[in-house]
Amino acid sequence: xxxxxxxxxxxxxxxxxxxxxxxxxxxxxxxxxxxxxxxxxxxxxxxxxxxxxxxxxxxxxxxxxxxxxxxxxxxxxxxxxxxxxxxxxxxxxxxxxxxxxxxxxxxxxxxxxxxxxxxxxxxxxxxxxxxxxxxxxxxxxxxxxxxxxxxxxxxxxxxxxxxxxxxxxxxxxxxxxxxxxxxxxxxxxxxxxxxxxxxxxxxxxxxxxxxxxxxxxxxxxxxxxxxxxxxxxxxx
Amino acid sequence: xxxxxxxxxxxxxxxxxxxxxxxxxxxxxxxxxxxxxxxxxxxxxxxxxxxxxxxxxxxxxxxxxxxxxxxxxxxxxxxxxxxxxxxxxxxxxxxxxxxxxxxxxxxxxxxxxxxxxxxxxxxxxxxxxxxxxxxxxxxxxxxxxxxxxxxxxxxxxxxxxxxxxxxxxxxxxxxxxxxxxxxxxxxxxxxxxxxxxxxxxxxxxxxxxxxxxxxxxxxxxxxxxxxxxxxxxxxx
DNA sequence: TAATTTAACTTGTAATTACAAGCAAATATA
DNA sequence: TATATTTGCTTGTAATTACAAGTTAAATTA
Numbered sequence: 320x321x322x323x324x325x326x327x328x329x330x331x332x333x334x335x336x337x338x339x340x341x342x343x344x345x346x347x348x349x350x351x352x353x354x355x356x357x358x359x360x361x362x363x364x365x366x367x368x369x370x371x372x373x374x375x376x377x378x379x380x381x382x383x384x385x386x387x388x389x390x391x392x393x394x395x396x397x398x399x400x401x402x403x404x405x406x407x408x409x410x411x412x413x414x415x416x417x418x419x420x421x422x423x424x425x426x427x428x429x430x431x432x433x434x435x436x437x438x439x440x441x442x443x444x445x446x447x448x449x450x451x452x453x454x455x456x457x458x459x460x461x462x463x464x465x466x467x468x469x470x471x472x473x474x475x476x477x478x479x480x481x482x483x484x485x486x487x488x489x490x491x492x493x494x495x496x497x498x499x500x501x502x503x504x505x506x507x508x509x510x511x512x513x514x515x516x517x518x519x520x521x522x523x524x525x526x527x528x529x530x531x532x533x534x535x536x537x538x539x540x541x542x543x544x545x546x547x548x549x550x551x552x553x554x555x
Numbered sequence: 556x557x558x559x560x561x562x563x564x565x566x567x568x569x570x571x572x573x574x575x576x577x578x579x580x581x582x583x584x585x586x587x588x589x590x591x592x593x594x595x596x597x598x599x600x601x602x603x604x605x606x607x608x609x610x611x612x613x614x615x616x617x618x619x620x621x622x623x624x625x626x627x628x629x630x631x632x633x634x635x636x637x638x639x640x641x642x643x644x645x646x647x648x649x650x651x652x653x654x655x656x657x658x659x660x661x662x663x664x665x666x667x668x669x670x671x672x673x674x675x676x677x678x679x680x681x682x683x684x685x686x687x688x689x690x691x692x693x694x695x696x697x698x699x700x701x702x703x704x705x706x707x708x709x710x711x712x713x714x715x716x717x718x719x720x721x722x723x724x725x726x727x728x729x730x731x732x733x734x735x736x737x738x739x740x741x742x743x744x745x746x747x748x749x750x751x752x753x754x755x756x757x758x759x760x761x762x763x764x765x766x767x768x769x770x771x772x773x774x775x776x777x778x779x780x781x782x783x784x785x786x787x788x789x790x791x
Numbered sequence: 792t793a794a795t796t797t798a799a800c801t802t803g804t805a806a807t808t809a810c811a812a813g814c815a816a817a818t819a820t821a
Numbered sequence: 822t823a824t825a826t827t828t829g830c831t832t833g834t835a836a837t838t839a840c841a842a843g844t845t846a847a848a849t850t851a
Contacts, residue, residue, distance in 0.1 A: 325803095325804070325805095326804080326805070327804075327805085351830080351831060351832085352831080352832070353830095353831085361805080361806085362805070362806050362807070363806095363807095363832095364600075364804090364805065364806075364807090365804080365805060365806080367832090367833090368804085368805090370832095375611060381832070381833095382813085382814085382831085382832075383812070383813050383814080383831075383832045383833060384812070384813030384814035384815085384830085384831050384832065384833095385813080385814060385815085385830095385831060385832080386830095386831060386832075387831095387832085496790065496791050497790070497791060498788065498789070498790045498791075499788070499789055499791070500786045500787070500788050501737070501759060501782070501786055501787040501788070501789070502759065502782040502786045502787075503739035503740070503757040503758050503759035503760075503780070503782050504739070504757055504782070505756075505757050521739040521740055521741050521757035521758070522739050522757070523737060523738065523739035523759070524739075544739070546737070546738040546739050546740070550736045550737055550738045551736070551737040551738075552734065552735070552736050552737075553734065553735055553737070553791075554732065554733070554734045555732050555733060555734075555735075555789075555791055561833095561834070561835095562834080562835070563834075563835085587800085587801060587802085588801080588802070589800095589801085597835080597836085598835070598836050598837070599802095599836095599837095600834090600835065600836075600837090601834080601835060601836080603802090603803090604834085604835090606802095617802070617803095618801085618802075618843085618844085619801075619802045619803060619842070619843050619844085620800085620801050620802060620803095620842070620843030620844035620845080621801060621802080621843080621844060621845085622800095622801060622802075622844095623801095623802085792851100793850100793851085794849105794850085794851075795848105795849080795850070795851085796847105796848080796849065796850080797846100797847085797848070797849080798845100798846090798847075798848085799844100799845085799846085799847090800843105800844080800845075800846095801842100801843075801844070801845090802841100802842085802843080802844100803840100803841075803842070803843090804839100804840085804841070804842095805838100805839085805840090805841100806837105806838085806839085807836105807837080807838085808835100808836085808837085809834100809835085809836085810833100810834085810835090811832105811833075811834070811835100812831100812832085812833070812834095813830105813831075813832080813833090814829105814830080814831070814832100815828100815829090815830080815831095816827105816828090816829090816830095817826105817827085817828075817829095818825100818826075818827065818828085819824105819825080819826065819827080820823100820824080820825070820826080821822100821823085821824070821825085
């Protein structure tokens with residue numbers, strides 16, 4: 320990434336890492352703008368550009384006359400916002416298993432989202448995963464990735480890895496937003512079996528199309544969630 | 556508002572109004588940064604500050620080397636709209652009726668969101684609405700507005716008016732975001748009656764806390780939605 | 792004519808300077 | 822002592838200048 324030599328990115332990365340590593344803890348003040356100028360040998364506009372990025376991403380909060388403090392990470396940003404489902408539950412006790420390992424195939428003709436010519440032509444990488452909390456099935460997710468420039472994805476992606484992280488680290492694809500349709504449905508026999516609930520039990524169903532930083536590249540996922548003991552939470 | 560004399564706010568307001576009034580239509584380019592400088596007799600950093608605010612609010616999109624274009628308004632930001640599974644329909648056919656007219660009362664002690672001292676002290680304006688499409692109940696919504704500085708709200712708000720518009724036009728309160736919890740539940744007897752569905756039918760249930768431009772002012776709503784023929788849609 | 796180069800735009804980054812405004816603690820005053 | 826005031830910090834706004842980098846279209850060249 321050529322952005323590495325941009326000065327405001329350097330300051331931004333320094334602060335973001337310090338926050339993530341808890342060098343600056345939640346509620347702590349970060350160095351003042353002038354201190355940061357001296358630390359990195361840049362001027363205030365450059366420091367302010369870095370700080371502004373951190374504000375827009377929710378890492379810090381600024382107060383005129385006082386300074387800037389570290390903000391708690393937005394937890395629970397999940398299913399309904401733009402974070403991976405692994406982060407959504409914010410819980411190490413959630414286990415993810417493949418019900419169907421990633422496999423290249425064509426999109427179904429009755430795919431519920433409008434597909435581009437390229438998406439139809441190249442087909443998709445399709446897989447099914449189930450997420451369990453304390454060995455209890457919680458969420459069943461079916462994912463379709465258009466098979467465009469994803470060399471090595473199937474080898475890089477595994478049960479213990481976050482889909483979003485693999486896409487970002489290996490393919491430089493970042494999730495920016497998306498659209499979703501939401502239903503409450505009765506569990507079909509198949510879904511009931513997978514989620515270990517009674518058939519006809521209410522199930523939360525979402526069809527999602529996620530937009531990415533790669534032009535024309537979208538990501539589709541269909542979710543079925545047992546909300547008897549848990550609920551989905553999202554911030555927006 | 557003392558911000559009126561800030562130069563970047565002037566440029567920002569000029570552009571925002573021009574976009575809302577469709578002087579600059581969706582997809583249109585707005586004047587270049589240098590043109591805006593001359594138009595308002597300010598320098599580029601000032602113009603860029605205004606543009607950046609518009610970008611962060613989703614009004615425009617910038618492209619290095621090309622310029623900035625007007626973006627379609629984000630209907631969602633997580634605020635969900637109702638769509639038909641089978642056909643697209645125009646919102647004109649959706650009718651809203653009060654099941655309980657707005658009334659000042661205290662918050663329940665078991666209110667599912669954490670309330671501030673002021674919210675508990677001043678109580679809330681509470682009302683229940685139902686939305687019907689072709690006389691078929693679709694959505695039941697219970698709303699709680701903290702009764703703080705809302706003089707005249709009950710008189711201004713009626714069935715044919717948008718809650719968000721009344722809050723914005725009469726009280727200068729803008730919805731900025733929020734958080735929501737989502738369940739698929741079985742309809743209770745009461746909900747089934749209201750939505751005219753079988754008891755035990757699956758119902759989409761949301762509890763939402765909306766954040767506003769007014770410091771410390773939140774808006775709470777509980778939704779029950781029949782998703783047999785329709786679904787909720789949202790962008791994020 | 793077709794491909795290439797150049798020129799003229801656009802936004803992006805960055806240093807410099809200056810003053811305004813919010814905040815808190817030390818200081819001066821009653 | 823209790824109340825104002827000052828001082829010195831913080832971030833906010835804004836002009837100025839300079840060059841980098843992406844995009845497009847006109848001009849040049851083969």
